[in-house]
Amino acid sequence: MVGRSLREALLVCQVVEKGALxxxxxxxxxxxxxxxxxxxxxxxxxxxxxxxQGKGE
Incomplete structure (x- = not known):
């Protein structure tokens, strides 16, 4: 599993793509x-x- 939700999985994929670049x-x-x-x-x-996470969270 790449993320805890579809949104998080998409974010992880974007991070991996940026890392590949x-x-x-x-x-x-x-x-x-x-x-x-x-x-x-x-x-x-x-x-x-x-x-x-915002400051103070």
Whole structure:
């Protein structure tokens, strides 16, 4: 499962698509720096828990 709802799944797909574009453009500029599985997990958890939350929430 990619998201807890259709809206969240679409957002995740958009994030993946943007990441693919970043990777493509980084390849055009040389060797891209790849994130470790741990870093990806930390970033994903941060996204799921706090991304889009307003200040004070």
């Amino acid at each position: 970043v990777y493509l453009f980084s390849q055009l500029n040389g060797t891209p720096f790849l994130l470790s599985d741990h870093d990806v997990s930390v970033l994903r958890n941060n996204f799921l828990e706090s991304y889009g």
